[in-house]
Amino acid sequence: xxxxxxxTTFTILLTLALAGVGLYLHxxxxxxxxxxxxxxxxxxxxxxxxxxxxxALFSVILAIPFAVVYASKPFTGQWLLKGLLNLFFIMxxxxxxxxxxxxxxxxxxxxxxxxxxxxxxxxxxxxxxRIFWQRLSFVxxxxxxxAQTLHLSTWRSFWWIKRPVLVSALRPVFVLVFLLxxxxxxxxxxxxxxxxxxxxxxAIFQALKxxxxxxxxxxxxxxxxxxxxxxxxxxxRREHFGMEINRAQAQRATVPTKMQFLAIATLVVVLVYxxxxxxxxxxxxxFTGSERLWxxxxxxxxxxxxxxxxxxxxxTLRSLDTSQHRLLRFLDFGLMVLPVMVIxxxxxxxxxxxxxxxxxxxxLIIWLNGLMAMPIxxxxxxxxxxxxxxxxxxLADTLxxxxxxxxxxxxxxxxxxxxxxxxxxxxxxxxxxxxxxALIGSAQFVTLPILIYQAMGSYQMVLASQLTLLLxxxxxxxxxxxxWFGDRTLRRH
Amino acid sequence: MTSLRFxxxxxxxxxxxxxxxxxxxxxxxxxxxxxxxxxVLEEKFEAVCECDVRFVGLEDGVALLNRLRLEGSQTEADxxxxxxxxxxxxxxxxxxLAEHGLSLSGLxxxxxxxxxxxxxxxxxxxxxxxxxxxxxxxxxxxxELVETSDVxxxxxxxxxxxxxxxxxxxxxxxxxxxxxxxxxxxxKKTVTVTPGWSEAYALFxxxxxxxxxxxxxxxxxxxxxxxxxxYKAAEFSEGHYVQIEVxxxxxxxxxxxxxxxxxxxxxxxxxxxxxxxxxWMWPVLxxxxxxxxxxxxxxxxxxxxxxxxxAAQRRDWIKEWRNAASQ
Numbered sequence: 085x086x087x088x089x090x091x092t093t094f095t096i097l098l099t100l101a102l103a104g105v106g107l108y109l110h111x112x113x114x115x116x117x118x119x120x121x122x123x124x125x126x127x128x129x130x131x132x133x134x135x136x137x138x139x140a141l142f143s144v145i146l147a148i149p150f151a152v153v154y155a156s157k158p159f160t161g162q163w164l165l166k167g168l169l170n171l172f173f174i175m176x177x178x179x180x181x182x183x184x185x186x187x188x189x190x191x192x193x194x195x196x197x198x199x200x201x202x203x204x205x206x207x208x209x210x211x212x213x214r215i216f217w218q219r220l221s222f223v224x225x226x227x228x229x230x231a232q233t234l235h236l237s238t239w240r241s242f243w244w245i246k247r248p249v250l251v252s253a254l255r256p257v258f259v260l261v262f263l264l265x266x267x268x269x270x271x272x273x274x275x276x277x278x279x280x281x282x283x284x285x286x287a288i289f290q291a292l293k294x295x296x297x298x299x300x301x302x303x304x305x306x307x308x309x310x311x312x313x314x315x316x317x318x319x320x321r322r323e324h325f326g327m328e329i330n331r332a333q334a335q336r337a338t339v340p341t342k343m344q345f346l347a348i349a350t351l352v353v354v355l356v357y358x359x360x361x362x363x364x365x366x367x368x369x370x371f372t373g374s375e376r377l378w379x380x381x382x383x384x385x386x387x388x389x390x391x392x393x394x395x396x397x398x399x400t401l402r403s404l405d406t407s408q409h410r411l412l413r414f415l416d417f418g419l420m421v422l423p424v425m426v427i428x429x430x431x432x433x434x435x436x437x438x439x440x441x442x443x444x445x446x447x448l449i450i451w452l453n454g455l456m457a458m459p460i461x462x463x464x465x466x467x468x469x470x471x472x473x474x475x476x477x478x479l480a481d482t483l484x485x486x487x488x489x490x491x492x493x494x495x496x497x498x499x500x501x502x503x504x505x506x507x508x509x510x511x512x513x514x515x516x517x518x519x520x521x522a523l524i525g526s527a528q529f530v531t532l533p534i535l536i537y538q539a540m541g542s543y544q545m546v547l548a549s550q551l552t553l554l555l556x557x558x559x560x561x562x563x564x565x566x567x568w569f570g571d572r573t574l575r576r577h
Numbered sequence: 578m579t580s581l582r583f584x585x586x587x588x589x590x591x592x593x594x595x596x597x598x599x600x601x602x603x604x605x606x607x608x609x610x611x612x613x614x615x616x617v618l619e620e621k622f623e624a625v626c627e628c629d630v631r632f633v634g635l636e637d638g639v640a641l642l643n644r645l646r647l648e649g650s651q652t653e654a655d656x657x658x659x660x661x662x663x664x665x666x667x668x669x670x671x672x673x674l675a676e677h678g679l680s681l682s683g684l685x686x687x688x689x690x691x692x693x694x695x696x697x698x699x700x701x702x703x704x705x706x707x708x709x710x711x712x713x714x715x716x717x718x719x720x721e722l723v724e725t726s727d728v729x730x731x732x733x734x735x736x737x738x739x740x741x742x743x744x745x746x747x748x749x750x751x752x753x754x755x756x757x758x759x760x761x762x763x764x765k766k767t768v769t770v771t772p773g774w775s776e777a778y779a780l781f782x783x784x785x786x787x788x789x790x791x792x793x794x795x796x797x798x799x800x801x802x803x804x805x806x807x808y809k810a811a812e813f814s815e816g817h818y819v820q821i822e823v824x825x826x827x828x829x830x831x832x833x834x835x836x837x838x839x840x841x842x843x844x845x846x847x848x849x850x851x852x853x854x855x856x857w858m859w860p861v862l863x864x865x866x867x868x869x870x871x872x873x874x875x876x877x878x879x880x881x882x883x884x885x886x887x888a889a890q891r892r893d894w895i896k897e898w899r900n901a902a903s904q
Contacts, residue, residue, distance in 0.1 A: 115892075123900045195769060278770040279734070279903045294639075294736040295892075296646040442651050527603060527633050527644050528653060541636065541772060 088491065089405030092398045092458070096415050099455060103430025107302040109437055114299030129307065132283035135197065136266035139204035143212045143261045146205065148250060151216030152242070153347040158221075159340035165348060166217075168355060172210035174460075174509065176516020176559065177270045178536050180206045182552045183358025184275075186365045186545060199275040204268065208261045210355065219253045220246060259318055266312060269425055269519040274540060284308040285425045289523060298433055305426040316418065365549035376530055381554070384515055384532040387449050388562075391514035392507045394454030395461055399506060400499055402458070403465035404491065419459050424519055428452055432524045442526045449521055453514035460513060461506040465499055472498035501569075508566035512559045532558075598628040600835055603641055603654040605739075607775045609634040614855040621851070622842055628835055637773035638739030638822075642668055649673065650829045655836040658698075658824035658843075661739040662881070663746060665695050665823060666888035675828040677840045684844065684861040687819045687879045695823035698843045699858035702817035702877050703743040704793040704810035705730065712787045718814040719751050722766075722788075723759050729768050731780055732790035735898055737772045739820060744790050745898055746887065747818035750880045756894070760901030770902065793817060793875050798857045800870035816878030822858065 154162070172180070184203045185194050192198050223245055231241040269285040276282060282290070284304050291300035340348060405412070431448060435441040476494050485493070518533040525534065532555050539548035600622075609615040609632040619630045635641055638659050645657055650673060660668055668674065674694040681690055681697070690697055705722065707715060716722040722730075733741030752759045768786040771777040781789035788811070799808040824843055826836035842848050849865035852858055860867065 122896065124896065124903060127900075127903045278767075279899055282903065290736070292647065294643055294734075295895075296643050436647075439651060442648065442653075526648060526653060527635055528601075541776065 088401050089403070092402035093412060093415065095398060096419065096455065099427060099431070099451070102434050103427045106430035106432065106434030106437065107298075107305060107426075109433070114297070117303075120300055120303050128282050128284055128287050128304075129311075131281065132266055132285075132308075133311075135200060135204075135272070135281075135283060136262045136268075139201055139208065139265040139268075140258050140262035142201065142205055143208040144254065144258050146209050147212035147216055147257075150213045150347050150351055151220060152246065152250075153343055154213070154217050155220030155223075155246075156341070156344065158337040159344055160337045161340075162337065165352070166214065168352065169210035169214045172207065172355065173214070174512050174559075176533065176552075176555050177203075177207065178274075178516055178518060178533055179362070179552050179556050180358070181271060181274050182536070182540065182545075182548055183362045185540075186549060187358035187361040195275055195278075197281055200268075200271055200281065203271045203275060204265050206355070206358070207271075208264060212257050212261060213351070215257050216250060216253055219249050223249055255318075259315060263312060263315055266315070267308070267424070273519075274537065284311075285519075288425045288429055289519070292429065292432075292523065298429075301429050301433075305429055309426050313418075362549050362552060365546055366553040369546045369550075371550050377532075377535060377551075380530040380532045380535045381558075383446075383530065384555075385558070387446065387453065387517075387521070387531060388511040388515035388558075390446070390450035391453035391457060391517075392511035394450055395457035395510035395514070396503055396506045398454065398458045399462040399465050399510075400496075400503065402462055403469045403499060404495055419455060424452065424456060425523065427455075428520045428523050435524075441524065445525050445529055448524055449517070452520045453517050454510070457510040457513040461510050465502055465506060468498050468502055469495050504569035505566045508562045508569075511562045515558055515562070516555060598832070598835070600626070600628050600630045600656065600832060600839060601633060601654050602630065602656045602658050602839075603633050603635060603644060603652075604657075605637045605641065605659040606634040606773055608632070608659055608856065610775070612855065614851050617851050617855060618842075618848055621847055622839060625842075626835060626838065628832075630839075636737050637733065637741075639664065639735070639742055640737045640772075645673060645827075646671060652827060652829060654827055655830035655832050656824055656826050656839060659739075660695070660823055660825075661742075662697070662819075662821040662823065663742060663884055663887040663891075664739070665692060666884040667891065668825070669694055670888065673827055673829065675826045675830070675833055675836070677826065678837060679841055679844070681844065683863075685863045686821060686861055688881065690821070692823075694825045696825065696840045696843055697821045697823050697861050698848070699852040699856055699860055700819060700821040701792040701794045701858040702819050702879065703740065703747060704791065704795070704812070704817055704875070704877070705788040706781070706791045706795045706808055706810050707788045709807045709809050711784075715809075715811050717812070719747065720815070722811075722813070723748075723752075723762050726766075728766065728787040730763070730766050730788045730790065731768050731777045731786040732770060733774055733777050734770050734772050735895055738774055739822075740774045740777075740790055740792075741770070742891075743818050743820055745894055746882055747880065749894055750818060750882065751815050757897050757901055760898050761904065764902055764904065767902070792820075792858065793877055794853075794857050794859065794871070797853075797868055797870035797874055800873065801854070801868045806873075810875055812875045812877055816880045818880045821861075822856075 154165070181203050184199060184206060188194050188199070188202060192202075194202070227245050231245055236244065266283075267285055268283065269289070272281065272283045272286050273289065276286060284307060288301045288304045288308070291297045291304060402412075431452065432441060435444050435448060472494055480490050480494055516533055517531075518537055521529065521531045521534055522537065525531070532551060536548050536551045536555065539545075539551060604615065607613050615632045615634075619632065622628075623630055633654070635644055638661055641657055641659055642664050645652065645654075645668065648654075649671075652673075657668075669692075676693045677696050679696060684690065684697065686697055687700055705716075707728070712728060714726065714728070716726040716728065722728070732744050735741035735745040748756050748759050748763075769780065771780065774791065777789050778791060778795075780786065791810075793810040793812075796806070796808045796810055799805050824840060826833060826840060830836050844862060846862060846865065849860040849862040852860045853865065853867040853871060859871075
């Protein structure tokens with residue numbers, strides 16, 4: 085059984101190895117090494133770190149007060165708020181970018197560091213709020229009761245009970261947001277507005293697209309990988325970051341306090357505002373479809389389905405092995421924060437070497453996006469299989485079931501009703517991909533996100549908004565299908 | 578088996594696999610736009626060729642060259658259209674092109690043209706365009722713009738756009754070894770650097786900057802379609818860097834004959850009549866139709882480098898720009 089789960093590990097390792105080979109065997113010419121470490125290189129490394137640092141800092145600072153208020157007591161309808169926060173984590177990045185552009189371009193120059201930070205805040209504050217909130221909810225009732233018995237003031241009870249929880253979550257959340265922003269591609273590419281705002285991910289892309297200098301791409305990729313890895317190691321043991329995308333257990337909830345109501349209203353208004361301006365923009369002019377649009381939509385659906393299936397397959401196989409081996413966890417988690425551009429570049433260069441780069445566009449994109457989505461759908465699957473194992477492993481051993489029948493009769497049925505949900509979630513995560521498709525697709529290759537980026541590139545914001553709305557609609561449909569399957573399987577069991 | 582084949586056909590349809598009588602032309606974005614020369618030329622050529630002409634619009638001219646390098650002989654393009662004279666040597670070195678086999682003797686160009694691969698189809702001088710009603714202190718030389726003037730400008734990324742590359746070559750021909758300093762000074766006046774010409778011009782027209790890098794011919798568009806003479810090209814005393822736009826067929830094309838006949842068509846009277854009024858550049862055929870407004874344009878002195886020199890130093894010049902512009 086363990087060997088089945090090794091297939092996933094093997095796929096990940098194979099991908100990394102092939103990417104490494106591709107980067108090493110890069111085609112095209114190169115220049116002396118010293119040529120690459122110039123003022124420009126220093127500038128982009130500096131910008132990458134500074135930008136990620138600011139994004140992480142502001143995300144944490146903004147998230148904590150909201151999380152503290154939300155966690156002060158369970159309130160009715162909190163699942164809805166959690167749903168909205170989760171949505172911002174899985175929503176296509178382009179939606180957020182375009183939302184920020186349509187909502188704020190009258191007030192600030194969005195094509196600048198400010199714009200990049202703003203988009204990063206939209207993507208990460210909800211996530212940070214969610215994790216702090218979750219951590220604070222774990223504060224045991226016993227502790228709070230003791231605080232009450234001791235007549236601790238609200239402030240003191242916060243200081244002695246909640247502060248340590250926040251502090252322990254601070255480093256992992258900061259580091260994770262830092263890593264996500266450090267590896268940010270779409271946001272920096274779309275909102276960079278000129279050579280001054282370039283990070284390593286964008287530099288890799290430009291080295292290939294602008295200069296056709298794979299050696300530069302490989303060098304930037306390696307530097308990025310090394311920096312990301314070192315920052316990851318700062319995390320030490322893997323902490324619990326898994327988004328609790330499982331439906332939460334019903335809690336004893338009451339009407340929100342005034343303070344909570346205020347905090348909820350503020351966050352909801354701020355989060356929803358760019359989506360509304362996006363909507364208003366999209367409906368400000370009639371929609372004109374095109375042949376390219378249909379091709380883009382269908383290609384995107386095909387890619388999402390392929391990536392979704394691949395991610396679900398990998399995650400299912402992986403979930404069969406519930407041992408917490410360090411290397412496995414490192415790989416799962418590493419995939420979440422490793423620069424996609426690095427792996428994509430490596431595989432693409434490898435395919436170029438084999439002369440199949442433009443014939444293999446679709447399988448390559450599916451492969452890469454599937455791998456990227458895998459760790460996110462893995463969590464719930466693993467905990468489900470773990471639960472079944474705890475209940476049934478003795479029985480299965482007593483019955484002397486073979487590994488295969490254990491998989492067939494115990495673990496697969498356990499995972500089965502989560503599969504449609506995993507598939508849909510992975511599809512949502514893949515359908516918005518811009519970076520991989522833009523990097524490895526040929527000039528004629530269009531997906532919906534590529535069309536959005538092109539419309540935005542020529543400042544056709546209305547068209548871009550309309551297309552983004554379409555993309556969002558597709559995601560919503562996937563999620564609704566997931567919900568529907570979820571309900572059906574719940575009723576059956 | 579049948580269903581498998583059906584799926585393949587379905588896939589081919591979505592992804593766009595080339596047909597035998599398809600002519601795929603990689604070009605830059607504004608060439609294919611509704612108002613650009615692309616649609617008219619497509620219609621005119623399809624009327625005689627019994628083929629399907631497909632334009633694929635990329636960001637801008639230099640992006641075309643990079644695309645070609647990336648795709649190499651695996652490219653789906655039959656023709657690459659929209660590189661300029663500066664990139665000719667570098668593109669030729671890729672060994673991907675087919676000779677055009679045309680005689681180009683009757684053409685009128687800023688300097689004589691003898692290339693075996695590239696066919697020139699229009700040309701123009703780069704210039705900074707401004708709105709006369711908004712800018713009063715117009716610089717009269719590139720040096721004045723860079724050093725003393727306080728107008729704000731938008732220009733294009735020289736790694737992507739041939740227009741941006743034109744400014745790079747212009748600065749190089751005026752400043753030589755001191756170009757790095759010139760870029761640093763210019764950076765302070767730069768509102769933004771866009772990937773292509775279309776974006777830069779759109780931002781300028783929204784009023785985001787005083788001047789935009791474009792062509793000396795651009796005002797003709799506004800004279801013709803908007804009946805306004807408020808948009809002017811600033812004439813610089815050092816002379817203006819010139820651009821000749823060119824096209825070539827790819828040796829890997831499965832329709833080389835068709836591709837060559839398209840190149841011939843580009844310099845025919847019928848196609849040449851289209852360029853001035855849609856691409857707003859000077860046609861290369863002396864007798865070609867031009868909107869009346871072309872008579873009111875500035876006629877600047879020509880500056881240019883041999884494309885071999887550009888090929889040898891482009892990367893260093895780009896690095897010089899990049900280091901200054903990213904500060």
